[in-house]
Amino acid sequence: MRNKFKTKFYVFLAVFSLCNAKSKSSDIKNPKYNVLAIFVDDLRHLANESVYLPNIQKLAEKGINFENAFAQQALCAPSRNSLLTSRRPDTLRLYDFYSYWRKKVGNFTTLPQLFKEHGYNTYSVGKVFHPGASSNNNDDYPYSWSEPPYHASTEKYKDAAVCKDVKSRKLKKNLICPVVVDDQPEKTLPDLEILNEGIRILKERSHDNKPFFLAVGFHKPHIPLKFPIRYLDKVPITTVQPPAYPQKPKNMPLVAWHPWMDVRKRHDIQRLHVLFPMGIMPRNWTLKIRQSYYAAALYIDDLIGTLLTHVDRRKTIVVLTSDHGWSLGENGLWAKYSNFDVALRVPLIFDIPGMVPKSIYTPVELVDIFPTLVELTGLKRNVRKCKRHDKSKLCFEGKSLVSLMRKRFYSNTDQPYAYSQYPRPGVDPWVNSDKPMLKDIKIMGYSIRTSRYRYTEWISFNSTKYKRNWNKIYGIELYDHMYDPYESNNVFWDLYYKHIKTKLSNLLRSHVEHVV
Numbered sequence: 001m002r003n004k005f006k007t008k009f010y011v012f013l014a015v016f017s018l019c020n021a022k023s024k025s026s027d028i029k030n031p032k033y034n035v036l037a038i039f040v041d042d043l044r045h046l047a048n049e050s051v052y053l054p055n056i057q058k059l060a061e062k063g064i065n066f067e068n069a070f071a072q073q074a075l076c077a078p079s080r081n082s083l084l085t086s087r088r089p090d091t092l093r094l095y096d097f098y099s100y101w102r103k104k105v106g107n108f109t110t111l112p113q114l115f116k117e118h119g120y121n122t123y124s125v126g127k128v129f130h131p132g133a134s135s136n137n138n139d140d141y142p143y144s145w146s147e148p149p150y151h152a153s154t155e156k157y158k159d160a161a162v163c164k165d166v167k168s169r170k171l172k173k174n175l176i177c178p179v180v181v182d183d184q185p186e187k188t189l190p191d192l193e194i195l196n197e198g199i200r201i202l203k204e205r206s207h208d209n210k211p212f213f214l215a216v217g218f219h220k221p222h223i224p225l226k227f228p229i230r231y232l233d234k235v236p237i238t239t240v241q242p243p244a245y246p247q248k249p250k251n252m253p254l255v256a257w258h259p260w261m262d263v264r265k266r267h268d269i270q271r272l273h274v275l276f277p278m279g280i281m282p283r284n285w286t287l288k289i290r291q292s293y294y295a296a297a298l299y300i301d302d303l304i305g306t307l308l309t310h311v312d313r314r315k316t317i318v319v320l321t322s323d324h325g326w327s328l329g330e331n332g333l334w335a336k337y338s339n340f341d342v343a344l345r346v347p348l349i350f351d352i353p354g355m356v357p358k359s360i361y362t363p364v365e366l367v368d369i370f371p372t373l374v375e376l377t378g379l380k381r382n383v384r385k386c387k388r389h390d391k392s393k394l395c396f397e398g399k400s401l402v403s404l405m406r407k408r409f410y411s412n413t414d415q416p417y418a419y420s421q422y423p424r425p426g427v428d429p430w431v432n433s434d435k436p437m438l439k440d441i442k443i444m445g446y447s448i449r450t451s452r453y454r455y456t457e458w459i460s461f462n463s464t465k466y467k468r469n470w471n472k473i474y475g476i477e478l479y480d481h482m483y484d485p486y487e488s489n490n491v492f493w494d495l496y497y498k499h500i501k502t503k504l505s506n507l508l509r510s511h512v513e514h515v516v
Contacts, residue, residue, distance in 0.1 A: 033353070033377050034205070034316040035115065037215040038307070040300055041076070041127055041222040042336065044325030045069075045345040050240045051294035055305030059320060060349050064405045065359045069348035070418040070449055071324040071366050074336035075435065077130035079323040079366065084110045084129065084144075086370035086396040087386070088419070088515060093466060095423045096437050100136045102143075109394040111370045112144040115213040118379045123201050124149035126194035127217035152193035155219075157185045163224065165268065175266035176292045178229035189226070191218045195303045202310040218303060221296035221326070223262065223335075231295035240291045242283060243329040245488035252331070252490050253475025255427045255443060255458045258434045260327075260334040277429040278332070286329045293328060317376055318351040319369060330486060337434040339422050339447040339456045339477075340487055350405070352376060360404055363418040363449050367398030375400045388514055397515060418449040419511055423461065427474050438463050443474050448508045454479045454487060455504035470509055478504070 046053060047067070072082040077097045078089045085092065085101065085108045092101045092108075101108055112122040124145050129135035131151070139149040162184060163177035164170075181189060198216040205212045220227060248257065259277035263269055274281060281289070304320070311318065327333040327342045336343045348364065350372070371383045374396075386395035424443040425436040432440060444461035447454060460472035478497055479487040491497055 034211050034312075035120075035213045035373060035377065036202075036311055036316055036318045037111075037128075037213070038304060038318070038320040039080075039126075039128055039215065039217040040304075040320070040322045040347075041217065041219050042324065042326045043221060043297060043300070043322035043347065044328070044342055045347055046294075046297060049294070050290070051235055051297060053297060053301040055301045055308065056320065056347065056349070059304075059308070059318065059351055060347070060359075062357050063318070063349050063351035064355065064357065064401075066348040066350075066364050066401070067359055067361045068363045068418070068449075068451070069321065069346050069366065070341075070344045070363065070420055071322075071346055072420055073422060074324040074338060074343040074420070075422075076323050077132070077134040080128070080130050081134060083321075083323070083366040083369055084112070086111075086367045086398045088367060088397050089421060090466070090512070090515065091386075091397060093438075094134060095441060096435060097130065098133045098437065100133060102136070106391045107393055110140060110144045111373065112213050112215060113140075114374065114379060114394065115377075116144065116146060120211050120213045121146045121205065121208075122213045123147065123215065125197045125201065125214070125216045126150070126152065126190070127219055128215040150194075150197045152190035152197075154184070154186050154188055154193060155190045158190070158219075159224065160185070163226070163268075167271075172267040173224070174268040175224055175263060176268060176288060177224045177226040178232050178292070178295070179226055181228050189228070191220055191300060191303055194218060195307055198307050199310050202307075206312065216307065218300045220300050221293050224266065225289070225292040225296045227292075227296040227299040231299045232291070234298050235291050235294045237287055237291050240287050240294070242286055242290075243331075243486075245486040246280060246283075246286065246329050246332060247488075248278065248332045249479075249487060250489045251493065253458060253477065254429070255424055255475045256338065256340075256445070256456070256477060257429045258333065258335075258337040259429045259431070260337070261431055261434050263334045277433075280332045281329055281334065289334070290328050293326070313351065314353055317353070317373065318349075319373065320347060320349045321366065321369065322346040323366075331488065335434070337422065339420055339445050339454075341449070341454060341481075344420050344447075344449075350376075350401075352405070355405060358405070360401075361451065362404060363416060363451060364401055364404075365398055365418045367396070368401050369398070371396040371398050371400040372402060375402045386515070416450055417507065417511070419508070420447045420449070421445060422447075423463075424458070444468065445475075446508055446512055448504055448511070450504070452480065452482050453500065453504060454481070455501070455508060457505065457508060468512070476501075 071079045073089045116122045129139045161171045163174035165172040325343045422445045423441040425440040441463040445458040447456040456477040458475040460469035476492045478492040
């Protein structure tokens, strides 16, 4: 009898353990978290500037706020595809707007596609993928999305002459473009339409048992700086500060400069006759542009605040970021198109149910978002790093940030580097220096950002064979953020930094050659 009782007891114990293990596994693999991903176009990291974005700041205070997050390339299509696949521009072989990774290099799984394959309804509203050839002219539908992506009907007026010009009193294609919404075509603006569609989906899904992944992409503050005119009153010109260092950085190699052609071609800026390619914007216009950029950012901040009121935060992970930053006259530059911090540094905030808020200063990357959401939602228990030349459908060149989020204490040794890059057609700045097409790329600037330094090497690049020549260097930059947060003085030639230069060069080259 005793042996029979023992046998029954051990069978019961084994069954109980197995059931308990299955229950825990189920909890990990099948969470009930929805995901709301908010992408803001061209929104730089605006901490400590002349504008306060209350809704984004509130989200940062209640969530996990990464203060030093960096894009992989300061251009829309390469950055967005990199973020949404966790593959770097070199892997995707996309540095412009004109190729689709599934046809060019490999059938890589995207972030929304993975959620869709795990039973989520996935929705794209606004600018998530960059429209056009880089997303197969359909925003990667149907791979990534459960239904065709939504685009506002008024997007077709993006660059139309709808800006009332103060000087000529005519409608122009201006850079600075505050508007009366009722006077605009269809009496609305794209981001207002995007907000309404995002709210509609949230309301429809609020009583649905099936989880959703909703990506909402707002267009502003991308130029033209078009926003409801009332937001100008929220940013008085007297409160706007000029850039701390509005001149070309000392000892900056010529290849690092770009002539910001998309700003120059706007009607209001054309009248200024700023010397091409290295003229500096007049101070009064610098302040006007900065004011309008901040006003456009405030406009989007309001829309984000409204969107979040329709989110069940107990069941939803919210992540907010931008595709890249935007220079506002720092170092004499405007727009993106560079490896400077202001063009690469972006907000990155995760609001996760039940997780303690904190700010993290360790450098991280946009390619980290995909593996982080995968780990947070438990879609895959093993987050696998890509190996060199890895053509697997699903692996990550970024790292999950969950361990950083959960650490009570952390140091600068935690995931300490962020890598970025930017192409050039040649050393001398010219009309295609901002956005060279693949066939014109002759130089690639590879950049590494640590907690203290930014180090960049501009090297020869063969855009036909995708080969790098580290022995042919067109310029090197080293900026010490401890003493020079504005990256105004290239100290590469300073003997004091001899060992730092060697270490950062080795790290940069090792990383680039290991990944691709």
